[in-house]
Amino acid sequence: MTAMRWRARVDTVDGRTLGAGLLVTGSRILTCAHVVKGLTEVCVTFPGVAEKLPATVTTTGPWRSVGDPGDVAVLTLDDPVPLEPCEFASCDVLTPWAGGAAHELRALGFPHGHERDGIHVTVRTDAYRMLREEWLEINVAQAHLQLLDEGCSGAAVYFPDTGKVVGMITDAVLDDERGGVIGRMLPLSSIRRHWEGLDDLLPLDWLPPEPRRELRALVTGATSDRDLGSVFREAFPTFLRPPETFGSVWEAVRFVGETVPGQDRLRRFLVTLTPRLDQEARPRLADWLRRRLPSAEQSAGGRAPASSIIVRLDPLTRGAALELTVSTIVEGVGAVRSGPLRIRRDQVRTKVEHALAAQVRTVHDLDWMIEFVVPERLMNEPFEDWGIPEPEAERRRPRPLRSVPLVVRHVDRLKPLTVSRLTRGRWRTLRARGALRPQQISCRLDYDYEAFYDWLDAGEELCALIYAAPPRDDWLSAALDTGIPIMLWRRRPCADSRHAGCAPEGFLDELAAAVSHLDPDALPVEVMRLRKRARAPGGGDHHCGHRLTLFWDDPARRPDPPLAMGRL
CATH class of the missing domain: 1.10.533 (Death Domain, Fas)
Known part of the structure; x- marks a missing residue:
């Protein structure tokens, strides 16, 4: 046990002793609110160590008069002191031990006649002596010892063998001139309720x-x-x-x-x-x-961000109109939503960028991604070239969406269809092997829908596809219908129907080399990097990140209305 130099005396600025206190940090003193009632400035003395240190009353509990709860105050020294603060015991340490008597504790008070150096008082209590869920009743251990008296208020109550603090004396029952044998103390569990900063210091x-x-x-x-x-x-x-x-x-x-x-x-x-x-x-x-x-997925490293802005576009039955809903998800939990809004096809980019500008500040300090949940006919849009205008910086150019991870998903998979079960099964396969290992799809293949569907349907190990060019409509439909969860393609059509000079192998090999070893959950972040590199010096049209679409459809991420968002 170290020397307990943290025990303090609290005085008025003109030297009148008010009570006791305890140093809890290098510059903060804990005492009773009634000790410093009506004061904003006091002086603190550590007997034999430091005298008359100026301090300010910075925090007080709800105490206003005798009998009120919250008799807690915090003083802040003008200058920190080079003393070791007190050490706190655990909040449940006063529970009586089996077969034993009440705990014997000690405190240093400054009653009349002992203002300069203080005097020790020995008391007993245990957790079963609770009064009004606020105080513990304490009693002097033996009648011939120093009694509780004025000047003991604010004194730390601690174990004499370890010096660990368990609470603070607040008042006593003064039944004669010498003081009283019964009093009350605030245990740590009550002090922390009135001064939450104590939790920073407790074990x-x-x-x-x-x-x-x-x-x-x-x-x-x-x-x-x-x-x-x-x-x-x-x-x-x-x-x-x-x-x-x-x-x-x-x-x-x-x-x-x-x-x-x-x-x-x-x-x-x-x-x-x-x-x-x-x-x-x-x-x-x-x-x-x-x-x-972090979640278990985040802890594994290299994962997709847990926060997203989800742009959902549902086709409406009449005409070419769409229903736009934009949701912000923070750590997997819905935070903000706008829509649904009925829009025309030619309004999609303008309306989406406007909605993004309204919601991006919710996630701008986080790691986040954008998910476009759209029908098949919109999957080939250059979403990463769109921007987020910043409403507070009108002259600044919009931030391009390629600066954050961006994926495309299929809106039909948010419905309870059989294909969702197939997608979950392929995701389990992907995560079990821990690497993407995509199947390369050359644009020279002549499969129709049936042949492509049968190939994918029979190949349960086929979980990720890389197309050399935008996939044909029947190929894309077959891949969606068989639950393929990940697809990548370059949005550059082949030069001619015989594919002369389109050199798909170079693109396929380069992209496969960049992503084959990746954990599937790391793909959105890596594709973002590839898109950036394609725009940087040394990139260009032939870089595998140029005009690259990532279809990345994790069925576990279902934060769209009206499912997970319905309760907001």
């Missing part, structure tokens, strides 16, 4: 200290558009006797970390919570999740 095992402090800081002051109790029940619908509500976002997070079972409990709750937070906190929490608590 909590559900999250390492650094990411825990970062998480608490970013949710402090955050607001939710739904009651936090209902968010909790949405995340954990089978949890017995869930709380009705929580006082703050951090209180809800802490409850999940310390009470709910399961290894993924915290991430599960935060993913549910993220889209419910205010616009400032939402992207910050999503970014924290990506960095500090």
Whole structure:
């Protein structure tokens, strides 16, 4: 046990002793709110070490008068002190041990006559002496010892053998001139409820200290558009006797970390919570999740981003009109949605770019991708050449979509069709082998729909196709009908019907060499890189990333309305 130089005395600026305190960081002192009532400036002394250090009252709990809960205050020193702060015990350490008496604890107070150096008081308590779910009743261990008195308020209560702090004395029952044998203390579990910053300092095992402090800081002051109790029940619908509500976002997070079972409990709750937070906190929490608590897929490395903007275009039965819906997904959870909007075919690019500009700020600080979920006739559009105009920078050129991972999907696969089951089966094959290993499709093949379908249908190992040119309509239909989940092609038609001079092998070999070894979930990011390299010096028309379309249809990503988005 180190020398406990963290025990402090709190005085007025003119030297009148108010009570005690404890150094919790290099510049912060914890004491009682009633000790510094009505004051903004005080002085702090560490007896025998440092005298009359100026400090400011920076935080107080809800205490207003005797008997109120929240008798907590935090003082901030004008200048940090080179002293070791106190060390806290765990919040449940005062549970009585089997067959034993109450815990014997100690505190250093500054009652009348002992203002300069302080005097020790020995007390007993345990977790079963709770009063109003706020205080623990304490009593002096033996009647002949120093009693509780004015000047003990704010004194740290600690184990005499280890010096680890378990709480803070708040008041005593003063029944004679000498003081009292009974008093009350705030245990750590109560202090942290009124000053959430204490959780940065406690030995909590559900999250390492650094990411825990970062998480608490970013949710402090955050607001939710739904009651936090209902968010909790949405995340954990089978949890017995869930709380009705929580006082703050951090209180809800802490409850999940310390009470709910399961290894993924915290991430599960935060993913549910993220889209419910205010616009400032939402992207910050999503970014924290990506960095500090990634999903199993993200942890494997090189994966597709978990956040997306999904552009869905459904063909309507009348005319050539389309229904446009744009959704933003943050860490797999729906955050923003616009539409549906009925548009003409010639309005698609303009309307999509406008919708992207309205939603991109939700994900701009994250790793994200764009998913175009469209009918077959739109799969050959040069989506990566479209842009995202920035509404706050009118003179700046739109950001090209090729600057982020971009994939094309088939809108019919969002419907409960047999082909969705086939797609899931081929995805399982892809992930089991851990590499793309695409089948090259030369433009010289003369298969019709039936022959192409039968070939793919019989080849269960065929999970990824590379076409030398835009696939013929019947080839594309056959591939979609057999559940092929990944296809790549160059949007450059062959030179003539006999394919003289189109040299498909060079493109196929180059692209296959670039992607064959990849995990299928890493493909959207790698294709983005190929598109960028094709535009850079040394790239050009013959680079395999030039005018490259990626069809990448993972059936596990189903964040489209009205399925996963229906509850927003």
